[in-house]
Amino acid sequence: MKNLYIDFDGVILDTITPVYNLAKKLNLDVKTQTKEVGLLYSKIDWEELINESPALSDSIDNIKKLKESKKFNISILTHVNSLKEAAAKIRFINGLFDDLTIIPVPKSCSKTMMTQTKGAILVDDFSGNLKEWQESGGVAVKFVRELENGKYPEITSLEELLDMKF
Ligand SMILES: [Mg+2]
Incomplete structure (x- = not known):
């Protein structure tokens, strides 16, 4: 089984x-008021926000399929701005x-600081995270809404991981 880490926000x-x-x-x-936006993030009612946020590309069902395939040892690896945000996501x-x-x-902190990265797959929508992951020996896969032909292999649905060769 491959270790597979899946981002939360945007995936x-x-x-x-x-x-x-x-x-x-x-x-x-x-884009410019990063400090103010950071403050906004820390004040958000995450329980409410998560309830209001739509799932992307059938993500929940697809994670179930990935689990059932027994090909991957799956973890969710998500940046948080506050303990309240962490609790709501958990x-x-x-x-x-x-x-x-x-x-x-x-x-x-970098996502690479939280777990072993060598040979592990990270699916993330943010290239910055993927760059760090790859630089520390991990396998980067970018989750996109529409194909971008960028420098990382791209998927628009988590289900596509089942057909990829790692
Ligand atoms: Mg993200």
Whole structure:
């Protein structure tokens, strides 16, 4: 079994659109006002946000399929801005799966610092995370909404991992 790490925001749930909408309502520019947006992230009611966030490309069912295939040892590896955010994500994942590891990563730490990376797969929608992962010996797979022909192998649905050669 291959170790497979799956990002949460932008891969399992689209939590980003509701946060951006909230930022827009508050007249915050997510690109330039990083400090203010960081503060916004820490104040968000994550239980509510997760309830409002749509699943991406049948992510929940596809994780179940990946589990059933017994090809992967799956963990969720997600950056968090607060312990409340971590708790909400842990509760969400625990409510859906019996036996899935979830690793909350403090926003200021690299995902590579939290676990063994050599030969392990990371599916993430953020190239910065994939770059660090690959540099520490891991296998990078980019989750995209539409194909970008970028420098990492791309998938638009987690199910595609079943047909990939690692
Ligand atoms: Mg992400």
